[in-house]
Amino acid sequence: MNFEPEHEIHKRRFSRNLGVGLALGAFVMLTFFLTVEKVTRGDPMHAIRGEGAVVQPDSAP
Amino acid sequence: MTETQTTFDELAEPGFGDFVQLLKPRVMSLVVFTALVGLVVAPVHLYPVAGFSAVLFIALGAGASGALNMWWDADIDAVMRRTANRPVPSGRIQPGEALGLGLALSGISVVMLWLATNAVAAGLLAFTIFFYAVVYSMWLKRSTPQNIVIGGAAGAFPPMIGWAAATGSVALPAVLMFALIFMWTPPHFWALALFMKDDYSKAGVPMLTVTHGRRVTRAYILIYTVLLMPVALAVGFTPIGGPVYLGVAVLLNLWFLIGAVRIIRRDEVQAEADKYAVEKAFFRFSLLYLFLHFGALLVEAGLHGMGQGAW
Numbered sequence: 001m002n003f004e005p006e007h008e009i010h011k012r013r014f015s016r017n018l019g020v021g022l023a024l025g026a027f028v029m030l031t032f033f034l035t036v037e038k039v040t041r042g043d044p045m046h047a048i049r050g051e052g053a054v055v056q057p058d059s060a061p
Numbered sequence: 062m063t064e065t066q067t068t069f070d071e072l073a074e075p076g077f078g079d080f081v082q083l084l085k086p087r088v089m090s091l092v093v094f095t096a097l098v099g100l101v102v103a104p105v106h107l108y109p110v111a112g113f114s115a116v117l118f119i120a121l122g123a124g125a126s127g128a129l130n131m132w133w134d135a136d137i138d139a140v141m142r143r144t145a146n147r148p149v150p151s152g153r154i155q156p157g158e159a160l161g162l163g164l165a166l167s168g169i170s171v172v173m174l175w176l177a178t179n180a181v182a183a184g185l186l187a188f189t190i191f192f193y194a195v196v197y198s199m200w201l202k203r204s205t206p207q208n209i210v211i212g213g214a215a216g217a218f219p220p221m222i223g224w225a226a227a228t229g230s231v232a233l234p235a236v237l238m239f240a241l242i243f244m245w246t247p248p249h250f251w252a253l254a255l256f257m258k259d260d261y262s263k264a265g266v267p268m269l270t271v272t273h274g275r276r277v278t279r280a281y282i283l284i285y286t287v288l289l290m291p292v293a294l295a296v297g298f299t300p301i302g303g304p305v306y307l308g309v310a311v312l313l314n315l316w317f318l319i320g321a322v323r324i325i326r327r328d329e330v331q332a333e334a335d336k337y338a339v340e341k342a343f344f345r346f347s348l349l350y351l352f353l354h355f356g357a358l359l360v361e362a363g364l365h366g367m368g369q370g371a372w
Contacts, residue, residue, distance in 0.1 A: 012076040
């Protein structure tokens with residue numbers, strides 16, 4: 001099998017695609033963990049134990 | 062495949078690194094550090110992910126304003142030796158791409174900072190981006206020799222935004238951290254302008270060296286260094302300061318003052334003779350000056366956490 005050597009243009013496009021992909025992936029992960037932290041008010045184990053969101057005293061009925 | 066077929070316009074094919082360059086990563090590193098200090102020394106502490114997000118989006122907002130600056134200033138950058146190889150003037154990135162990236166990142170960073178922390182911090186970040194891109198880049202930079210003085214406010218906001226992200230408000234220590242960077246910026250950039258001799262005049266940027274001459278610029282460096290001293294020392298007497306900070310600040314300010322006095326006692330003949338060694342040393346030390354002041358505040362925060370260091 002004969003592969004053409006990778007051209008500079010492909011390297012640059014790949015670096016762009018990889019960079020954008022990693023940035024978007026990191027953004028999704030950050031948004032997820034930020035949401036978990038906000039919902040559990042800094043206590044993710046609370047959610048992992050299945051105890052649901054922490055209700056703030058002033059928002060309780 | 063023939064040579065003709067493989068030919069492409071290399072300049073029109075930017076890599077990811079070119080877009081990173083557009084965000085001025087070196088400026089971002091200073092923003093990250095000072096915003097982090099503002100966040101850490103605040104009396105209220107954020108949860109870790111929210112704190113990390115705050116610093117990240119403050120830095121991203123700074124990067125966005127850098128991209129907008131490079132879009133607007135491409136004509137000036139192309140003329141100056143120091144900036145000619147930036148992505149837009151060198152042709153690696155089209156001006157429209159820089160504008161698009163700058164606007165998109167501005168929106169993302171402000172909205173995400175709001176969601177991660179609060180509206181005060183997000184509002185300050187939005188104002189900072191506006192100030193740097195519009196007030197400084199589009200207006201002041203090309204119209205007044207005071208461009209660096211007033212424009213320095215844009216670089217001074219990050220610690221205040223960090224503080225606001227943690228507390229939801231602005232207090233005296235945050236204002237003094239802002240004032241420290243604000244007053245530090247003119248001597249820092251005027252020292253650079255002294256040894257970047259022809260860049261600004263060629264580009265038609267009315268830097269003080271171009272409009273008022275080098276003698277006056279040397280005098281202004283000393284004046285602003287003297288004005289900077291009380292601000293730097295005043296931080297030490299606020300709740301975020303302490304003996305460690307104050308000791309570091311006294312030493313740094315004395316050394317900075319000696320540097321400014323050495324600069325004013327020289328003329329261009331002496332400076333040419335040693336290739337602006339004193340001016341370059343002053344410029345390098347100014348970076349260390351700012352880093353150590355904020356580093357000392359971090360040390361104080363650590364000591365305060367252990368119940369020591371505070372007045």
